[in-house]
Structure formats: structure tokens, C-alpha cells
Amino acid sequence: MDVRSLRYALTLAEELHFGRAARAHYIAAQPFGRRIQELERELGVKLFERTSRRVALTPAGERFLPRARRVLAEMDELIRTAEGDHAEPILRVGVLGFGLADRWAATRTLLATHHPELELSYRELDWTTQYDAVRTGEVDVAVLHDVGGADDLLVEPVMNTARCAVVPAESELAGAGRLSAADIADVPRVKLGGQPGLVDWGGAPTRRDVEVRSPAHVATAVATTGRIGFHGEPATRFFPHPGVRYLPLEGPDPVVAIASRRNDRRDTVAAFRAATLASPAADSLAAAQAEDAVES
Structure with missing residues (x-):
């Protein structure tokens, strides 16, 4: 139950x-x-x-x-x-969709270096559960799509990604270089089920929409129904599908954030939050070092 x-x-x-x-x-x-x-x-x-x-x-x-x-x-x-047990070495991490995308490696490296005793247990989230999984204690921390409405949690942005439309490969839109809100205004879509803030991010719904609850299901739903969907740019690598095309779309960027309970002061939670928030800088440093190595 x-x-x-x-x-x-x-x-x-x-x-x-x-x-x-x-x-x-x-x-x-x-x-x-x-x-x-x-x-x-x-x-x-x-x-x-x-x-x-x-x-x-x-x-x-x-x-x-x-x-x-x-x-x-x-x-x-x-x-x-x-x-109350600050020595607990296992941390339950909820992940929505592609989560930290290309920055997972930097986050794991930071944790392995500074907290080698910490073991991560991953749980897949969907749009309807991403906040409540943290509230109820199902997960200790979550990497999610921040759409607002969670003031009771400690939510901090980690990175923004470009917004994409997911269109059927056979659609007349598939050959466009970039889409505007006007281009898709009357097109039936794959609706993102969950928090009300997703409506603003995914665009005004139409009566012919179909709903999906997980980011992993968007591309399949688009290919199956012929409707259009919405995603962040990393989905082009993490959720490829031969039946769809990912096109840049104007509008608000997806915000990847980390969330935990405000009263949760365990060392394990603090360690994961710190590594996640530091991952962009660590990623940039690694890229700079690689570039220097090539030049030398």
C-alpha cells in the first residue's frame, strides 16, 4: 500500500x-x-x-x-x-528523468573523494511524486525539475538546460531549426502530469492532450500518438528515439534542482547537497584540465 x-x-x-x-x-x-x-x-x-x-x-x-x-x-x-543517526552511510536519492545529466560523474567523483564511506541508493521519481517523495521520507534527497510550489522543502537550483520540443519524425515541424510558441499553439501535445507549475512550463493544455507521468516516457508517447512533447536538452542524449526529433523551443528553461527536508541535518544529506552544488565547478575544472592537456 x-x-x-x-x-x-x-x-x-x-x-x-x-x-x-x-x-x-x-x-x-x-x-x-x-x-x-x-x-x-x-x-x-x-x-x-x-x-x-x-x-x-x-x-x-x-x-x-x-x-x-x-x-x-x-x-x-x-x-x-x-x-537522528548521523552515521548512516546509505543515502536514498530520488532522481527525475536525466537528473544531473552530464554532471553525475563529477558529483560521484566529489563524493568518492571526500566521503568514500557514503553509499547511494537510487529511486526513480515521476512528476507527480518528485516533491512528495521527499516530504514523506521515501527518499532523503531528490534531483528534480523545479516548477515551484515546494516552499516547505529546501530546494536549490543546480543548473538550467535548454528547452526542447519533441516532435514526431514525420511531422512537418521536424525540419525546423527552432520553434516558437506560435508554431505549436494549436498542436495536440503530450501533457506532463503532476504539479500545476508543469502546465506553465509545458504550455497551455488543449482538449486533445494525452498525459505522461515520467520524463522517460515523453519520446515514446510522441512517437506513438503523433503529438508533440517537451523536454530539456539533455534528453536528446539520455532519451533518444528514432521516431522523434528534438528541436530548440522558446520559453522557460528546465531548472534542475536538489531538494531535501528543511529539518534534515544529517551529514549524509549535507554531503550530497554540497557535491551536487559543486558539480558544475568541478565539471568546468575537469574540462579546462583536459583542454590544457591537449594543447600541451
């Missing part, structure tokens, strides 16, 4: 309004509602009655949710206990 879905259900029980409950977790109402439905299917009972005017707890919901609240309180206590 997914811990995040339990938290969503508890918030909905408090708010009795899907929109307000979804905003409390910084995600859109549609993926929030899906998680509630998936939880109900898994349990085999309806927790909420929904009408066009109101949301109410069912008798099954009245019985189940107090128990879920007690379980989550115990899990939160376990997380707090674990965070």
Missing part, C-alpha cells in the same frame, strides 16, 4: 474538497483523484462519496482513516529516529 496515497486520503478527509486537498500536496486535481481511486480499488471499498456538490466520508472511510492516521504517525516517528 502506497504511503503517499494514504497521506492524500487523510488530507481529503480533512478538506472534503479535491481541489484544496490536491493543492495542499502541490499536485493537480486529476492525478490526485487517480491516487484516491487506486487506493480505494486496492482496499476494495469506497472511502469517499462524491457528488457534483460535495465530498463525504463513507462508513468504511470513517473506520479506515483513523487507523491510517495512526500508522502514518508511527512511520513519521521512525523517519525522525533515523534522521
